[in-house]
Amino acid sequence: MKEILREIGMIARALDSISNIEFKEYDLTKGQYLYVVRICENPGVIQEKVAEMIKVDRTTAARAIKKLEMNGFIEKKEDQQNKKIKKLFPTEKAKMIYPFIKKEHDYSDRMALEGFSEEEADLMYNLLQRVRKNVEKDWEYVKKGNKRNY
């Protein structure tokens, strides 16, 4: 069996580590860049969806977003139609740092793909999206309390 997930785990931890170190400069603590990026790109999303996008526990997202709100990176706005949800928006402060996060991410993507041809890079992206779609099915299944059979 090709152990692709072990490779993916190593890559992800290494990169998360790098990003966390680099974003301290913008007063973002561990993991927060993930939320800032998603909320900047999807203004008006709700917390629950952000957690799904990132693939993190709902309660983890809840606390991370609460802290981002306290530190002035994002704003929660009530919805008129639905009293239960709170829509999330980036503040000016978040909008200001977004380009820097993007730049860092772009650099890392380029670095990760060093030595790849254009075609290989495209292929990699497509293959990864397919893996991600496969994996998110199981993630949602298991997160809901179901048991995988193997």
Place this chain on the structure above:
Amino acid sequence: MKEILREIGMIARALDSISNIEFKEYDLTKGQYLYVVRICENPGVIQEKVAEMIKVDRTTAARAIKKLEMNGFIEKKEDQQNKKIKKLFPTEKAKMIYPFIKKEHDYSDRMALEGFSEEEADLMYNLLQRVRKNVEKDWEYVKKGNKRNY
């Protein structure tokens, strides 16, 4: 820019989450399966190397391994030549659960590669190894306190 690292992050978090839930059954808490696997496969490694393999902070590995030792999953043995290092070995308890961890990992790898041809799976594995090698260079560079320029 192809945002491969965002995909990789999503996949890795989803899978880590699944594994953590599934390995509770074997009394392994969050992240511990990573260490058990590496130490089973590399009996005699030292802590420092395990951290490098997994791509996790040295002190994180230190505490995780300490806990695994306390819970009877691994043993630390002093080296005769080098008084500084402690070699790590799996106990019988760890050796017993290793096949189950392997089975779970295999299942996840298969699930992740669903819809992939043999050739695509091979290609994916090769591309990922190349990305991993690129990324670990930067990780070590940044972890040592150096600043990337972008």
Place this chain on the structure above:
DNA sequence: GTAAATTCGTTGCATTTACAACAATATTTT
């Protein structure tokens, strides 16, 4: 239309994670 189920958000608790700083040994440099 009401009851049941689901969605969405929160908090209490236990745990992991990682930076900083230190100590001890080992290796390299001069």
Place this chain on the structure above:
DNA sequence: AAAATATTGTTGTAAATGCAACGAATTTAC
């Protein structure tokens, strides 16, 4: 051989992470 540097391991502290459990609003089922 002594001094400087690197390696390996530990602990203090601060913070994130995630499960369990709750409440409230909404949607679905009957």
